[in-house]
Amino acid sequence: MSQFAINLIFVLGSFAIYIGIAFWARAGSTKEFYVAGGGVHPVMNGMATAADWMSAASFISMAGLIAAGGYANSTYLMGWTGGYVLLAMLLAPYLRKFGKFTVPEFIGDRFYSKNARFVAVACLIIASVTYVIGQMTGAGVAFSRFLEVENNTGLIIAGIVVFFYAVLGGMKGITYTQVAQYVVLIIAYTIPAVFISLQLTGNFLPPLGLFSNHVESGIPLLQKLDMVVRDLGFVDYTADVSNKLNMVLFTLSLMIGTAGLPHVIIRFFTVPKVSDARWSAGWALVFIAILYLTAPAVASMARLNLLTTIYPAGPTADAIQYSERPDWIKNWEQTGLIKFEDKNGDGRIQLYNDSAAFKATADERGWNGNELTVNNDILVLANPEIANLPGWVVGLIAAGGLAAALSTAAGLLLAISSAISHDLIKGSINPNISEKGELLAARISMAVAIVVATWLGMNPPGFAAQVVALAFGIAAASIFPALMMGIFSKRVNNKGAIAGMLAGLLSTVIYIFLFLGWFFIPGTATLANTPDNWLFGISPLSFGAVGAIINFIVAFAVSSVTEEPPVRIQELVESVRYPKGAGSATGH
């Protein structure tokens, strides 16, 4: 059977499961549509949260980023997991006790202001729409590589599948498909990693293999990797970084951004009790950690594998002949994600760090520039081929990449459509809308959101990579502080909260635009995006944490010079702090 047929079977098989679930888990009420009826088991919700959270970025890109950056990119590992500690202790249980359907609804009620609710809706929609673009492009890459269909055709197929279970089932359909998608993506991610870890270190658990000895050389894997990359002029894989302030702030931005992303928070509205929300955050992180502990192992092993493929006799000997390159390089060359240019005309593939410091060595060896460009994103997708694993593992990776992208896209789309139907339509435009009418409005908003997301995936704005920074920055600087102050302070009032959210949002967005271009229009950046220009060496990607601090300071300052919140609001804050008396989530 051809590889194409195997991939097709795996992908179509997984899609058939998702559509089957869609028919089984149809939503009959707004409660089912928004919070899956409120009866999801905490372990099940943990699994769904893991799929909801782990996006195409986690599945496809993260290991490649770590492989390229080594220790310096540990920020992603700590940042994208540490947020769950904040969620479990600072947000999830209290918002579950509050017991409503959406995140803006809490902000509107707690700060007794429709304007606060609108600001929250705006932040939610900007953050979620930018995030969904990344998922759709990720799905497009997986389709075009593994199913050899046009990118656009692939996106339309993906859109139709999501349409089925998200429009029919709402949160209920999404929850059970996310559970299935988690199983698919985690099997796809770990199986190749286990084989590679066995081949390189003899240890079948990749997280242990990372700190084991390299079988061939008998020295620790990480030492071996450091030696190989050093011989090719790269920075040591385990090398420390000098700009610690930026590393700390970037990690912090990812953590509070994670905790403030609405599509993650609303997953905790689906469990029956406050105590379940706490357990569920723990289970979510367990399921996430299975991938996040495997990723750094995949990163270092794949980097070593790649370099030994190019330099079979060691980095100080001759590189491989281009004509003898392995099949997987040929496959990926067709996608343009691997590029070779024989700069010194010797027919061999020289892969090294083209830096000034290494120039003398390169000249001595007759090298005339780095000849192989490898896109970070292919590392996980090409992993089974690099390790010579059987064809069915490649098919599994295709289904896994799509599961990661689609599960996150569906979660984001639900957050967007519930903000429109529940916060805007029921909350403001037509408060007397019937239950049936609201459910219909929710389905229509979902359908429109899917069409818009698919269209954006087909016509991605040129700044898809930067906008992810924007999503995290907005969640960190506006939504997280507002929610936290709403729970932990009785003194912060409507004026303080609105001023704080706007100050956090604007300072972060302006700082990002200064360096990455106004509204991301190329060529409009005010300052070159280099560390010398950054304020105290803080990169635009790390600014969300600073924006959050600005939000807190402004909110407290404005609240302290204006009136206290009314007594009923102070009682509301009291009530979210104590689990007693929590019913399941309601819309009224």
Added chain:
Amino acid sequence: MTEHDRNAAAYWSANLRLIIGSLIIWALVSYGFGILLRPMLSGITVGGTDIGFWFAQQGSILTFIALIFFYAWRMNKLDKEFGLSEE
């Protein structure tokens, strides 16, 4: 202040103490051992590298999991002790 209010206030300050304690550990393993204190700990080696690298790529994630489960267990117990649990 009624008996009920005093009880509720004691529950809330117990929760805050637990959160602060947990977040100190949360920051220590990631921002501390994993980033800022890494050079100071470079003498301690794990599997061919230093312990700071281990905390940055593995140790902090494992600690985060332990922290959340510990918090959930303690809080669910406190809910019952203070008579504030849902059932």
